[in-house]
Amino acid sequence: MIIAKVIGNVWATKKDDSLNGLKFFVVLPCKGEASQSFVAVDAAGAGIGDHVLVSQGSSARVLFRDGTVPVDAVIVGIIDSVEVDESLLG
Amino acid sequence: MIIAKVIGNVWATKKDDSLNGLKFFVVLPCKGEASQSFVAVDAAGAGIGDHVLVSQGSSARVLFRDGTVPVDAVIVGIIDSVEVDESLLG
Amino acid sequence: MIIAKVIGNVWATKKDDSLNGLKFFVVLPCKGEASQSFVAVDAAGAGIGDHVLVSQGSSARVLFRDGTVPVDAVIVGIIDSVEVDESLLG
Amino acid sequence: MIIAKVIGNVWATKKDDSLNGLKFFVVLPCKGEASQSFVAVDAAGAGIGDHVLVSQGSSARVLFRDGTVPVDAVIVGIIDSVEVDESLLG
Amino acid sequence: MIIAKVIGNVWATKKDDSLNGLKFFVVLPCKGEASQSFVAVDAAGAGIGDHVLVSQGSSARVLFRDGTVPVDAVIVGIIDSVEVDESLLG
Structure with a gap:
């Protein structure tokens, strides 16, 4: 999984029926550049x-209709906190 | 998912039978370089x-014949609008 | 999918039995560098x-024995032509 | 698979129910940069x-409930040792 | 698939039971940098x-217990020879 920030919304009226009712967010991977942002479906009640x-x-x-929905990125949780031991980054 | 622009068409007469009847577009990821363009099958009625x-x-x-068609990229929706909070890009 | 050029052959006598009889080509993604070439199995009658x-x-x-063959790249079609609207590359 | 170092913990109370009880670690691929760190679920009893x-x-x-849990990275083993023949790196 | 060189061994005693008995090699993609090396399970009788x-x-x-073993890279063959038409690299 990756940690990302929800930075925006996407609307697409004309889409595959199986995607109806899903919420599409633009997410930016932490430490990532704007060009690395992508679209994820929300499954955790996230917000901007x-x-x-x-x-x-x-x-x-796998979270949607036994895996038959064409979704390739999903928000599965909202981060409380991340604790990294900076000394291990070397 | 990613947001991309439809920039061209691809024709391939000689191909696996399971691909017959599918529409192949060249798509360019937004903020991507030409070399990052790839081919996606249309499932949303998109146009150039x-x-x-x-x-x-x-x-x-998963959108085609219970997942038995060798397709690894599909256009699943046409974007109405994208709203990004630029202040969150930092 | 990606568009690539068939640039060579690969031979491997000692391999998993399920791969016997398959044709292995070296393919180079269009606009890609030599280091980005990889090996794909032919399923469209392609040539160098x-x-x-x-x-x-x-x-x-999915094209081979109900997906039980360890293949992760397949040539599924031979390109007739590609038409890209250069004005959309910006 | 990749070899990585466990460098931190992630907590997310609000998440998909199927993820409850799983331990989330931040892992850094060996020879990778901080920006390439990601989150993996522990299935081997690893520690920081x-x-x-x-x-x-x-x-x-595949390790969780017949593959129905939305996990895309798992710690499957703890490395005892790695032995690389540096002469082959050329 | 990719062509890689076997450059080392990995040992991990504490690991998921389903991985017991499998041989883990460090492999380096041809034309790749050391940082791009990764770990693959041997299924072809390869050596350093x-x-x-x-x-x-x-x-x-798919080669292991109907796909239920958490392996994401496998050596499926040992290369006899590779023949690339250099004129096609342009």
């Missing part, structure tokens, strides 16, 4: 500005 | 110049 | 120098 | 500072 | 210094 946990690939679609 | 929502990997093929 | 449509990941293996 | 073996994509989720 | 064919993602795990 939240730091979230995003799962990608087939692991994303 | 449209901004679209593209799903990739196994999540792409 | 052909521009081809390559599907990757699990979408590749 | 451990070098671990991480499996990603759908191969990660 | 061999050039091998590596399959990744879910296509890797």
Whole structure:
């Protein structure tokens, strides 16, 4: 999974029926550049500005109708806190 | 998913039978370079110049014949609008 | 999918039995560097120098024995032509 | 798989129910930059500072409830040692 | 698939039971940098210094217990030879 920030909304009226009712957010990977932002479906009740946990690939679609919805990125959690031991970054 | 622009068409007569009847577009990821363009099958009625929502990997093929068609990128929606809070890009 | 050029052959006698009889080509993604070349199994009757449509990941293996062959890249079509509206590249 | 170092913890109270009870670590790929760190679920009893073996994509989720949990990276082992023949790096 | 060189061994006693008995090699993608090396399970009888064919993602795990083993990279063949038409690299 990655940690990302919810930075915006996406609207698409004309889309596959199986996507109806899903909320699409623009998310930016932490330490990522704007060009690395992508779209994730919300499954955790996230909002703009939240730091979230995003799962990608087939692991994303397992949450929707037994994996038959064409979704490849899902917000699966809202981050409370992250604790990194900076001495281990070397 | 990613947001991309439909920038061209691809024709391939000689191909796996399961791909017959599918529409192949060249799509360019927003903020991406030409070298990052790739080919996606249309499942939303898109056209040249449209901004679209593209799903990739196994999540792409679930839309076709129970996932048995060798497609790894699909246009699943046509973007109405994207709203990003630029202050969150920092 | 991506558009690539078939630039070479690969031979591997000692391999998993399920791969026997498959044709392995070296393919170079268009606009890609030599280091980005990889190996794809042919499923469209391609030849050296052909521009081809390559599907990757699990979408590749669905063409072989109900997805039980360890193949992650397949040539699924031979490109007739690609038409890109250069004005949309900006 | 990749070899990574466990460098931190992630807490997310509000998350998909299927993720309850799982331990989320921040892991840094060996020779990787901080921006390449990501989040993996622990399935090997790892701790901060451990070098671990991480499996990603759908191969990660097969360890949890028949693959129905939206996890795309899992710590599957704790490294005892790695032995690389530096002469082969050329 | 990619062509890689087997450059080392990995040992991990404490690991998921389903991985017991599998041989873990460090592999370096041809033309790749040391930082791009990763770990693959051997399914072709490879040895240090061999050039091998590596399959990744879910296509890797299909070789083990009906895809239920958390493996995302497998050596599926040992390369005899590779023949590339350099004139096509342009």
